Amino acid sequence: MKILVPATSANLGPGFDCLGLSLGLFNSVVIEKSNLFSISIYGEGSENLSLKKNNIFVSIFNEVYQRLSGKKDAFRFIFENKIPLSRGLGSSSAVIVGAIGAAFEMAGFRVEKQKILNEALKYENHPDNIAPAVLGGFVVSVVENENVLSIKKPIDENLSAIIVVPNVFMNTEQSRTTLPMSLSLKECVFNLSHSSFLTACFLEKKYDLLAIASKDLIHQTRRMKNLPELFEVQKCALENKALMSTLSGSGSSFFNLVYKEDVKYLKQRLEQKFKDFKILVLEFDNKGFEIC
Template identity: 70%
Template sequence: MKILTPATSANLGPGFDCLGLSLGFFNEVIIERTKFFSISIQGEGAKNVYVKKNNVFVNIFNTIYEKLTGQKDNFRFIFHNKIPFSRGLGSSSAVIVAAIASAYEMSGVKVSRQEILNEALKYESHPDNIAPATLGGFVCSMVANNQVYSIKKAIDKDLKAVVLIPNVPMNTNKSRTLLPKSYPIKDCVFNLSHSSFLTACFLEKKYDLLKIASLDRIHQYKRMKLLPELFEVQKIALENKALMSTLSGSGSSFFSITYQDDAKHLQEILQTKFPHFRVEILEFDDKGFEIC
């Protein structure tokens, strides 16, 4: 079997730990039954010995497969990793979702995407990345009674993502330690109103209002201080027809949305200004993971 799992961008400014969307940029895993276990990695992580020796995908896959079948079978895992590690593009969530879905597929056990999403919550406590990786599109999620509740909306085809990917990683757990333990009520209300309005903009396709809806007072500023160039990235993007421009997840990538006709212009400006960073124009994905 082969499974494709998309990159994701979470938070989208004010939607801390609850909003995310799926990008047309995929990790691919091929799994074959064999007499002996083997693993090969191409792309991201190919030179990382730890990733090969203590592979999260393989560990989750084997745990679930054995639970479903009662057997310890051998497989060959071939990874083609495109999603960069520790760049705020949902690489860990892509691994978790793909491993769970693959284990069910190889076990011959039918399962819904909702069940996969709830299983993924055991490995990733926030739904902002695992939900779009599973469902595709723009997804607003919450957690209640150990279940993920999500509402998905497809994103118009005439919109494009312009993603700036620095050559500097940001560790999610480390970046969380920078955030305060409490916030003024006015900042909480600010983010509640903006995340609600941002969700409404996607549901009603009011994309021209995304710029004001995507403002944040909870996490972005403190995280962006780890790589101050990101402030200039955001400024340039918003001055050059970006409909919104936000830190992707906990960073270090920066995510912007433009209309299709404006995407190339923004990419060229950002690439010229930041030649040591990578700037990609990406489609939005509406499927989530796909088993081939």
Template identity: 60%
Template sequence: MTILVPATSANLGPGFDALGLSLKLYNEVKITKSSLSSVSINGEGSDNVALRKNNLFISVFNEIFKDLSGSDENFRIVFDNKIPFSRGLGSSSAVIISAITAAYFMAGFKVDKQTILNKALIYENHPDNITPAVFGGFISAVINNNAVVFNKFEISNELKAVVVIPNKPMSTSQAREILPKSYTIKECVSNLSHAAFLTSCFGAKRYDLLRLACKDVMHEERRMNALSELFEVRKMAYENNALMSSLSGSGSSFLNIVYADDAKNLQKKLSEKFSDFRVEILDFDNDGFILMQS
């Protein structure tokens, strides 16, 4: 089997741990039964020898496969990774979703996407990351009785993402330590109102209001202080017709949403200014992961 899982961008300004979307940048995993176990890694992580042994996919896959089948078997697994590690683009969620899906399939079980999503909560308790990886689109999600409940809006193909990927990673756990232990009522109300408004903008396709809607006062700028260039990224994006510019996940990547006609110009300006960073134009993914039998 082959599985493709898309990158995701979560938090989306005020939507802390609640809002996320999916991007057409994929990790691909091919897995076949074999007489001997083997792991090959291409793309992101290919130079990390330790990943062949200390691999999140392997641990999740083996745990679920054994639980379902009651047996240990050998597999040849080939990773072709396009999603960068520790850059706020959902690499961990992509690994978890692909591992769960592969385990069910190789154990001979047909399972729906909702089951896979709920199972993923065991390994990743942030629904804004895992839900768009499974279902695609723009997602507003909550957890209820150990299950993810969500609404999805498809993102128009008139939009593009211009994603800035710095050469420095940001650890999610360290990024959380930066945040205060409590917030004022004013801060909470600001984020609640802007997150609700942001969701309604995607639902109504009022993309012209995204800049106002994505205002955050809880986490974004505190995390951006760890890489001060991100303030200039946001400033330049808005000066060049970005509809929305926000930290992707906990960073260090930055998500800029533009109309398709403005994408190349923004990519050019950002690439010239930040020559050490990758700047990619990506489409939005409205489908989530894809499973293919071979």
């Protein structure tokens, strides 16, 4: 079997731990029953020996597969990774969702997306990345009694994403340590109102209001201080036709939403100014993970 899992961009500014969307950039894993365990990695992480010795995908897959099937079988895993590691594009969520979905399939169980999503919550305790990785599109999620409740909206074909990928890693757990333990009422109301407004903008296709809706007071500025160039990335994007420009997850990548007709213009401006950063033009994914 083969499973494809998309990259994701989470938070989208004010929607901390609850908003996310799915990008047309995929990790794929081919899994075959074998007499001996083996693993091959191509693309992102292929030179990282620790990913072969301590592979989280394999660990989660084996754990779920053995629980479902009651068997300890050997498998060959072939990874083709296109999602950059530790850049805020959901590489960890892609691993979790892919491993669980593949384990259900290989164990002979029906792959129900809601079940996969709830199972994934056990490994990542907030749904902003795992929900769009499972469902695709723009997704709003809450957690209730250890279940993920999500509303999905397909993203229009006339929109594209331009992702600015710095050559600097940002660890999510370390990044969270920069966040405050308490917030003022003003900050909470600001983010609640902007997150709600941003959701309404996507649902009603009011994209020209997203630059206002995507403002945040909780996490972005604090995290961006770890890489000050990101302030210039955001400024450049918003001044050159980006509909919104937000830190992707905990960073270091930056997500920019743009009308397709403006992709070339914004891409050129970003490439001219940030020559050391990778600029990716991506479509959106409205399907979530797929088993081939």
